[in-house]
Amino acid sequence: MADRGTDVDPAVATTADEIAAMEIRGAATIADAAAEALAAQARASTAERPEAFRRELRDAAKTLYETRPTAVSLPNALRYVFRGMDGETVADLRAATVARAERFQHELAHAQSELGAVGANRLRDGDVVMTHCHSTDALACIEAALEDGKELEAIVRETRPRKQGHITARQLREWDVPVTLVVDNASRRYLNRADHVLIGADSIAADGSVINKIGTSGLAVTARERGVPVMVAAQTIKLHPDTMTGHTVEIEMRDEREVLSEAERHEIVGDADDAGDARGTDNDGDAGDAEDGADARGDENENGRDDGLTVENPAFDVTPPRYVDAIVTEHGQFPPESIVTLMRELFGETTSEPWNPSR
Ligand SMILES: O=C(COP(=O)(O)O)[C@H](O)[C@H](O)COP(=O)(O)O
Structure with missing residues (x-):
């Protein structure tokens, strides 16, 4: 965890x-x-001068920014609030920050229902939709179709390792949608019954690539092979402006224990893992550093163990645009290749750190 400024609010x-x-x-x-957290920081601030207020908000934004790297909605939210942080006094800055954060939240909810109406038009009465992970944008399309009186069925992929498919299944059952829950590996078999693959996105790159929960790209390739259209529901805060200037999207790597418990590891390698303790710690007992990384290139894997077993746990993957049929946004639906035009319109050409907005 990065060093948090001393004035970062507990909220x-x-x-x-x-x-x-x-x-x-x-x-x-x-x-x-x-x-919401930036608004809480603004409300709680005891800064007496505008510079101190701005510094506090910047520290708060950095703390939030450093949590997870892949979903661009996070820096886009921060950027939106900072763009509206105008004022000469602390009182003005506080009011502007809170108002801007509230406006963001309002627009977010509004965009999701607009997007839902667009996505619902792609779904016909009686359709079967295959989902992956849990996406509120994707579910907004289903909800709007149900409100239009259409009957739908869902094939819900479990979504290893965190099983967010269960959250999707719970929501769909609350709406009375018949659900078939399948393990991720079963989806090719069940694609025969599906009329659509419907997924969300954490980020969309300028070339139309879709970054979403791990397993999405394999699903999209298989869906193409089976002739099932792939629809991505993504509000425009999922558009990744930095990718217009050639930056790539960082894929988050998560704790190996989401995939393999300590007991399971022990069953595989026996006592051979005495060299290191639990996840993320090395033989120094710390979280690892550059020097440790160099050591690890010897006999030990990246967790400082020498048991020969490495577990990798990427949280997201990249689906190339050729496997995506439509990106559904609050501004309408787009073929993935044309999304860059919308991105340029909404974000301009230049980008910067969220707390240093360029426009
Ligand atoms: O990949 C995930 C969530 O991953 P995680 O569970 O690791 O956060 C979702 O499909 C997108 O974030 C879109 O969700 P939404 O449409 O709700 O923004």
Whole structure:
């Protein structure tokens, strides 16, 4: 965890911890919570001068920014609030920050329902939709179709390792949608029954690539092979402006214990893992550093163990645009290749750190 400024409000620290631990998760929900946290920081600030207020807000934004790297909705939310942080006095700055954060949250909810109406038009009465992970944007399309009186069925992928498919299944059952829950590996078999694959996004790159929960790209390739259209529901806060200037999207790597418990590891390698303790610690007992990394290139894997077993746990993957049929946003639906035009319109050409907005 990065060094948090001394004036970072406890509410901000709690939100950051909850995002990192995935108690707050999903790109839109993370963005909403980040805006709320900036408003909390503004309300709680005891800064006497505008510069001190701005510094506090910057520290709060950095604390939030450093939680998870892949969903661009998080920096986009921060950027939005900072762009409206105008005023000559602390009182003005506080009022502007709170108002801007509230406006962001309002627009987020509004965009999701607009997007839902667009996505619903792609769904026909009686359609079967295959989902992956839990996306509030994707579910907004289903909700709007149900409100239009259409009957839908869902095939819900479990979504290893965190099983966010269960959250999707719970929501769909609350709406009375018949659900078939399948393990991720079963989806090719069940694609025969599906009319659509419907997923969300954590980030969309300028070339139309979709970054979403791990497993999405394999699903999209298989869906193409089976002739099932892939629809991505993503509000425009999922557009990643930095990718217009050639930056790539960082894929978050998570704790190996989400995949393999200590007991399971022991069953595989026996007692051979005495060299290191639990996840993320090395033989120094710290979280590892550059020097430790150099050591690890010898006999030990990246967790400082010498048991020959490495577990990798990427949280997201990249689906190339050729496997995506439509990106559904609050501004209408787009073929992935044309999303860059919308990105340029909304974000301009230049980008910067969220707390140093360029426009
Ligand atoms: O990949 C995930 C969540 O991953 P995690 O569980 O690791 O956060 C979701 O599909 C997107 O964030 C879109 O969600 P939404 O449409 O709600 O923004």
